[in-house]
Amino acid sequence: MSVKFTLLALLHQRPMHGYELGKQFSSIMEADWDVKPGQIASTLARMKDGGLVDYEIAESSDAPDRKVYSITDEGRADLELWYRTPEVRDYRLSDTFYIKLVLSILGGPVPPEQVLSAQRRELYQQLHNVTEMLRKTDARKQLPWVLLLESATMHLEADLRWIEMCEAHLPDLKHYTPPKPPPRQRGRPRRHATPERESDGALGGSSEA
């Protein structure tokens, strides 16, 4: 998640000082943001240097004077470009469970059926949890939160269907022999989280375990 564009988007609404920006971060999206005040300050400073934002000093009687930031035309253009650029989601090439499954098919102490089964139980538990959250959430008052939960639900659903597919394919996969060289190109796992977090990765213990 980009701190830079979040700040620009907020400033696009109205000029704000640094502390206000920090509060808005959390409240609008009804989520806990992994961002520190220092990070906000440094980002603002960098943007000021780049001419994306500007500030005025607001005098205050009961508090120290503050810098009230506002967006510049250049910043607005930059923000607009960001909005208009579609996001490319990474596929699960980096998914640990995927590796686990493929390896278990190739042979291991635990058969792939059980690997799938264990994963499925967890996915259902997560789906159950999200479903309950969703039931307890009022869509009219907490829309962003509902949207997020829906997204989680659908990804979980997709994962579950994928597991179903895998199960259906298992009888065929038993006879699968992996090609020797060259190694599977798309099979190399990446250990680090991508900027866009994937729902199951974010929620489930499995991929992080």
Add this chain to the structure above:
Amino acid sequence: MNNLGQMTLMALRYLNGRRLRTALTTLAIVFGVALIFAINITLPGAIAAFTQSLSSLTGADMTITNVTGASFAPESALPLVQDVEGVAAVTGVLRRSFTLPAIGSELGSATSIEMIGIEPETMQQVRQFTISDGRFLQPDDRGAVVVPAGIAEIAPQIEIGSTFPLISAAGLRTYTVVGFSAEQGSLSQPTLYLNLPDVQAAFGQPGQINTIEIALSPGADAAAVSEAVLAALGDTYIVDGGAAGNEAFAAVQASLLVLNLMGVLALFLGAFLIFNTFRTIVIERRRDLGMLRAIGATRGQITTMILVESLLQGVIGTLIGLLLGYLMASAMIYGLAGVYRSYFSGVSLGITMSAGAVISAVALGLLTALLAGYFPARAAGRISPLDALRPPTPVSVNRATRSSLIVGIVLMVLAIVMLLAGGQTAVGGAVVFLVGMVAAAPGLIMPLARLFSPLLTLWFAREGDLARSNLQRQPGRAAITASTLMIGLAVLILMAAMVLALGQLVNTLADRNFASDVFITPPSISVYNNVLGADASLEDRLRALPEIETVASLRYASSGLDGTRLEVLGIDPATYPQVASLEFSAGSEVESFAALGEGRTAIVTGLAASTLNLEMGDEISLQTANGAQTYRIVGIGEDILTFKLATLFISQANMAADFNKTEDVLLMANFSPGVEDAAGLAAVQTVMADYPQFTVHLTGQYRQTLVDTTSAAFVIFYGLAGLILLPAALGLLNTLTINILERTREIGVIRAVGGSQRQVQRIVTAEALLLGIFGAALGVLAGVAMSYGFIGAFSALGWEVPYIFPVAGIIAAIVVGVLIALFAGILPARSAARLDIIRALQYE
């Protein structure tokens, strides 16, 4: 029965949801009920009126008559009755109802009258007369008459002192009105009271009475008195018996039976329709019903639900049927009155409401609905709850049709064996054949469809195949529809064959009857009971004419043998063969007529021989006015006047001795050589002016008239066939409509992919036509079998009728079948073509 309320509600809503189908199905019930109701409010009324006119319904406590209805001498019976304990007063009466000549009556619209001869003094001890105007009869009155006060309504010119002529056995007589009785009574048959001698003279029965009326002592036990009277008189007499049986009665009763049978057949076809509809309904609602089972409805509840629905249709249909029946009865009376009168003159046709008629029509209507609904309802009860969850699956029919085909073929083979056996077995065979055809029909649909579709392709090149496969989808329904049409057409062929055969018979017999030059007939030639004939004066006067060479007469009495009614005709064996003859099947003209002159002998008709199991030379103990007498059978033969009835010919001498009858009811005469028809006729007519109860015919003309009237009566047969065909047409209409309702969505698809309105119309028309051809094909088969069976049965009745293959009937049946099909197809085809494509596609 809270459930029943709910089910009625649901049934009503379902019925309301498919109004057109409901209407068509209900019509089936309407029709049968209407027919039965119409018949039962007209004919029994006629019979009742008739019986009433004959039975001695008087104000007396008890009446005694001769068991044969014949007259007797008062001295032989009156004193015996007088002496019985409990009898307070006794009087002898001579009474008779008879038909008035159609023209020239002074009594307005009255078609017949009852004439009662009384002894005023003794009569007034037996019952009380109230005179509303004028005076009662005095013992020495002659030519005086007391008429009912109500007569003013039909003959306003009659008042005290007015005179009017009336027919009698010895020519016209004039009577003077002396009083009006306050007695109510039928205006179509007013009762006239006269002094006994006047009536005895009028009837040509001097010194005779035919009824004894009794007044009981106070507190006397009627049953005990009745027993004592019978003990005193012997079994030649009966108490309060009236004359329940008589020829017209039997004839009307027979037609009542036949007509009711037609009504039942119509209802049977109605049951077919309902069965068909409800089978469709059950298939349509398979899922609903399965759901109800799933949520806990028992089989019984489901069955009840469907039954309630069919019963509801039964109730609605029956109510409308009663109404329509009433209208039909009125129309029937209007339309049939002419034909009827020529045969059963004096039997008045009118509408008589009776609880019995209503109850029987209602019961039959409801029962039909219930019965027809029962099998689909039971099938509905067997629907598994799982049907609620499964997608509807097409019902497999192959096994069922195969087994019913086998059953049908077995039945038909059996039927053919029965048909060939002849006699009454043949009638059974005809019915079995029909049942076999109905059973086999579903199995025959496929092969027949294959057989006829090339024919269909001639007219409907592209649509024919589609129409055929549409029918084959529901072979059961197509079969039932075709069966309905089949029955209708089979009845048509049967009727045609019967008319053909009877016409043949009538012609053969007519040759025998009409050997004479002149035929002198009473108003009714089938019902002599109601006829006032003539005494010997007429025959004498005719014989005295120079233009006349021979005169022969028929006399009439009724009798019984082993509980079967017999008509007895008295002929003079010497003169009769000179003017007429009989068609003999045993014995011969010469020998039999000669034998008739010797001792107590009789010639019987074929019908009498077959019903009583009589043969030449048999001796029978015949009931007569003077006790049982033994007659020997000297011949079996009949003519056009008698072939429909169980009749005995005896000599007039024997009739006078045993039945106290000397009245001629029909005369035949031959002209002297050289006398022209016109001159002879004119001469006879001068004499007949005094006997207006008779009509004179030149035999040549009369023969034609008689044959024509008889044939006209056969029109009734065709009418009946028509009545059966109407529900068949309804059935066809119903099936086609249901087919279209079911396929609404399909028709939508056909239209959506580019089928024209005209093509859709042609598909439905082709379907109708195919059904019509099925029905006609089956109907021809069944009709031939049925007609063969029924006409075979004629011989069992003593009528030798050749079986003539009813070619015309078959052609008519095919044409009618196809026409009905095309006609029934018009509406459904049009509505199918006009379906809105979008709506049809969304139809569920």
Add this chain to the structure above:
Amino acid sequence: MFILKTESLTKKYGSESQPIYALRDLNMSVEAGEFVAIMGPSGSGKSTALYLMGGLDRPTSGHVWLRDKDITTMNDDALSKVRRESIGFVFQFFNLIPVLTAVENVAMPLILDGVPRPQALERAEAALKQVDLANRASHRPSELSGGQQQRAAIARALAAKPAIILADEPTGNLDSRSSDEVVAVLRRTVDDFGQTLVLVTHDPRVAAHADRIVFIKDGNIVDENRLKGADRAEQIREKLGRVAMSEG
């Protein structure tokens, strides 16, 4: 304490020589107030299991106990009575009687059971309220949306206050939004009224509402998943809601 229990439940089709097992020795039990989802690929026998539990069909062998009664040995009328009084069904195709209004449809099982019409309608109204359909009581099925029809069908299942409700793909014929509504209503009957509920579905989103998911394959249970209660809700919130930010 179980409400419903199956004992070696077996359903066999086909000939003796080549039997096809729709269900083979199925043993499972449903506790009071439990919401169980049965899942499995098509042809797994999950629907057969439900039908046998509801007495809609008869097993080849084995038993189904509804509380202390073995419904597999009952005659048809007794079984009908059990279905009427102790079991509520919800079907995929709603199966409402088209000529009856919503409330009349709901009252149907009560009326079949001999409850006088006014009382039956009153109780039906209450059941409709339970599924938020009180304002549609006098509408005919054709005037209701799919979701509304299914909720009416649920009300019908609830009306007789059955021991258990059996639902066969209740959302199979609905769009996802109506589907959510319908499952939410079902879940609520469990949470608010302690209703016991068994549901067959192939939709993970529907199954996720259940307390337990039973996976059936080839006529028998292959896996079972007891889902933990809502105490973990805050955990999700935490996990879902923590958005990692990076600069630029």
